Amino acid sequence: MWGEASIKIAFTLLAFYSSDHKFPHYWSEHSRDKVFGANTSAFSSQFSGFSICHPIYHENTMLLATGHAIHSAAVSTEETATFMLLPS
Amino acid sequence: MTTNPCASLCRKYPHMCKFLGTIPSDQFQYAKVPFWNNIQIPVSKHSWKLQIIAIWNTKGRVCLNAHNKDWLKELAKEIPEAKWELQNIHNHPYQTALGSVQHSGLNKFNKLPNDHPQASEGPDKTSALISTDQLLKCNIDEAPQNSSSQNLTRKVKDWRD
Numbered sequence: 001m002w003g004e005a006s007i008k009i010a011f012t013l014l015a016f017y018s019s020d021h022k023f024p025h026y027w028s029e030h031s032r033d034k035v036f037g038a039n040t041s042a043f044s045s046q047f048s049g050f051s052i053c054h055p056i057y058h059e060n061t062m063l064l065a066t067g068h069a070i071h072s073a074a075v076s077t078e079e080t081a082t083f084m085l086l087p088s
Numbered sequence: 089m090t091t092n093p094c095a096s097l098c099r100k101y102p103h104m105c106k107f108l109g110t111i112p113s114d115q116f117q118y119a120k121v122p123f124w125n126n127i128q129i130p131v132s133k134h135s136w137k138l139q140i141i142a143i144w145n146t147k148g149r150v151c152l153n154a155h156n157k158d159w160l161k162e163l164a165k166e167i168p169e170a171k172w173e174l175q176n177i178h179n180h181p182y183q184t185a186l187g188s189v190q191h192s193g194l195n196k197f198n199k200l201p202n203d204h205p206q207a208s209e210g211p212d213k214t215s216a217l218i219s220t221d222q223l224l225k226c227n228i229d230e231a232p233q234n235s236s237s238q239n240l241t242r243k244v245k246d247w248r249d
Contacts, residue, residue: 045203066094069143081148087136
């Protein structure tokens with residue numbers, strides 16, 4: 001579920017680092033998105049680098065994503081920042 | 089103060105989690121997804137606000153500040169509908185606090201691979217996670233290698249072929 005805010009944040013952050021606003025990787029809950037190069041198993045690897053995470057609005061999934069982002073930042077030896085968009 | 093489980097978890101690690109801002113429920117809307125038959129499925133009006141939280145390590149913070157010390161102010165300008173918490177983001181490390189995370193069962197987590205060489209496999213519940221890591225690496229002036237056309241081409245064989 002992408003909102004205008006998350007798209008704006010994504011593109012604003014990308015504008016800092018990239019002149020042509022491209023996403024090198026993305027993850028989706030839908031396996032059909034593989035045809036466009038999506039990864040579909042976000043929690044099978046550590047988050048690294050700079051990311052935007054807008055998980056589905058399921059309490060356990062959001063909590064899992066938040067914990068995963070914290071653990072990723074804690075153990076990563078490279079610069080890591082995950083911008084979480086969470087309903088409240 | 090928000091008391092949902094995610095916010096509570098973030099407050100346990102204030103050295104790594106920064107509440108950047110909140111978009112009030114009446115100030116944001118979700119993108120309308122175009123359907124192939126032009127039929128829009130009505131979605132009930134949301135009642136929640138949207139929090140923007142940065143979860144980072146010291147290197148991440150330093151890298152953002154090194155690129156642009158006003159990055160948060162500029163982000164706030166781009167998204168005026170949000171209520172931002174515009175304090176300065178400091179560069180200093182949080183060695184002591186980071187130690188507390190080390191006790192929370194990270195041994196298994198350490199075995200997980202890094203996310204950028206990953207191939208697509210298996211379904212997951214996470215809706216969207218976009219990584220700009222290949223663009224950054226603190227080589228900020230370096231242009232990315234991928235071209236737009238590569239990003240939009242199919243990565244697997246068409247099932248009809």
